[in-house]
Amino acid sequence: MQLTDTGRIFFERCERIAQERDEAIALIGEQGEPQGDLRVTCSTAMDERFVAPIIRRFTMPHPKLNITIDLSNRIVDLVAEGYDLAVRTGHVADPRLGARRVASRTLFTCAAPGYLARMPKPEKVSDLAKHECIVGTNTVWHFKRGDKAFHHNPKGRFRCNSGHAVIEACIADFGICQLPDFYILPHLKQGMVELVLEDQQPEDEAIWAVYPQRRHLLPKIRQVVECLATDLAASMS
Structure with a gap:
């Protein structure tokens, strides 16, 4: 039996809901261990040289966490396309998104x-x-x-x-x-x-960790953003 496109989308959404349930349970637990799928998008240059190594190191001690990194120079719609996190430069204007400055570049x-x-x-x-x-x-x-x-x-x-x-x-x-x-x-x-x-020379350009507002308290989002804020500027210097 093969799912139709509609059935596949429905199944993937149900999987996502189940993961979010587990993450919500982890959120109220004492440890709040990162788990489930973490989908990240970033420009090719930033990710290959700086972001991917940081996220890889972050992932290693968390066996319940699965990472997918999409290298793309386009501005991805995080909410519509189901991404958890983007690392990008420029102004963050979308009211559906939260952002934290994690580094800057000249x-x-x-x-x-x-x-x-x-x-x-x-x-x-x-x-x-x-x-x-x-x-x-x-x-x-x-x-x-x-x-x-x-x-x-x-x-x-x-x-x-x-x-x-x-x-x-x-x-x-x-x-x-x-x-x-x-x-x-x-x-x-x-x-x-x-x-x-x-x-x-222009002013330094901010680099942001950007995430859907409704997901920013999940352990996997909160902790990976903290990791980027700690390590990204140092790795780029």
Whole structure:
């Protein structure tokens, strides 16, 4: 016998309800052990390098906890798609969601010495219009001088949703890019890239652990968020 799509959805929902019952019982117990399924979504770069190792270490001492991590650069609807937790940047505007700031990241703008040898170094944000810009997942670049914020819509011949590919194109003299610190700093230390517009660097960008409001008291959510708040900033430094 094979379930129809409707039957499968109903069965999965019943399983979820049973898990939530067990979690509710754990919540009022003395220990509140994390258990059941924990579905997490995060951007590819953040998760592979930082989030997945932290969640893996968190999971190991909890044999009743099952983890699924979805790597995606899209903004997932946690409530509609049945996710427990997201790690994301930017502003959290959905009233159905709770959020806790667990870390921050710095955005740098840079270019390779070879590119800057043939093109004048930009002195102001408007100068970027004359340059080849390498575009990643952020299609708007942010800057700040004093109390005034600026933005730039980068244009260029190379676009990719992989930060690794963007920084490699930058190192290859393809143009200017703006990326989080963990992509740029290793190459900056080796002299493979140089900062541009460093006096107009934007404010640090918050990284949030985001979860459906109704689930934030469950032990598995509460404890993994606490773990991220403790370990993520240190692992990114």
